Amino acid sequence: MLNLKKSLILAIVMVLTANTYAVQKGDWIIRGGLTNIAPQDNTGGVVTVDSKTNLTATIAYLVTDNIGVEVLLGLPFKHDINSGGVKVGEGTHLPPTLTAQYYFNETKAGFRPYxxxxxxxxxxxxxxxxxxSGGLAGGHLKMGNSTGFAYQLGFDLEISEGYGINLDIRRFNIENKAHITNIASPMEFxxxxxxxxxxxxxxxxF
Known part of the structure; x- marks a missing residue:
């Protein structure tokens, strides 16, 4: 058991410190995978939006060895909108994002946080x-588009020359104005x- 633990630790150290394929100024990084988006409950439970997972992709270009520019793309996210624990509607959105990134570690490092x-x-x-049923039945919902800042933390871990896995965490500032019409008392919030x-x-x- 002790030898197994030592071997595992040695393997991790070798991956993190290995002199691997150099990603540097002028290179492109294309990432693709699954992203879970979890909206916050900022209404005290009056209105909640459920979390969803879907396919996303990013394209990053290294302007320098440590500075990159990235575009986030993906398939639409469809969320259930709930009130009082009951589903009242649905919203489908796309959140394309342009991000400036700073990559730590040397260009040949197998592990690069950013x-x-x-x-x-x-x-x-x-x-x-x-x-x-109820007062919202038959109503028309319109969610306004929005802009806002996004903050990112992640890392790339190379597993073979030019290929690897990525973990990415973001926080978005998204505030929309919602309109509900075609009901007795139209609403805007x-x-x-x-x-x-x-x-x-x-x-x-690349």
């Missing part, structure tokens, strides 16, 4: 009221989603 700050544009593709996302991806360096 931080980033970016700007997000969230637009809703489809929103609707789904409840069929702010929805501060401010989601946290966690993504796990594979990547390829």
């Amino acid at each position: 931080v980033g700050v970016g700007y997000n544009y969230t637009f809703f593709l489809e929103d609707k009221i789904t409840i069929t 702010n929805v501060a989603l401010d989601p946290t996302t966690i993504g796990l991806s594979l990547y390829k360096e």
Whole structure:
């Protein structure tokens, strides 16, 4: 058992300190995987939005050995909107984001953590009221688009030459204005989603 632990520790050290393929100025990094987006509850439980997981991809370009620019893309996220524990509607959105990144460690390091700050544009593709009884039944829901800052923390871990795995955590500032019409008393209110996302991806360096 002791030898197994020593071997595991040695393997981890070798991965983290190995002189591997150099990602440097002028290189591209393409990542693709799954991301879970978890909106915050900023209404005291009056309105909640559930978390969802979907496919995402990023394209990053190294402007210098340590500074990169990244674009976040992905498939639409479809969320259930709940009130009082009951589903009342649905919202489908895309959150494309442009991010400036700083990569730590040397370019030949097999483990490269990074931080980033970016700007997000969230637009809703489809929103609707789904409840069929009560005061909201038959209403029309419209979620406004929004812009805001996004903050990022992640790392790349190379597992073979030019290939590796990526873990990415982001926090978005997303505040939308929601409109519900075609009901007895039309409503307009702010929805501060401010989601946290966690993504796990594979990547390829070019």
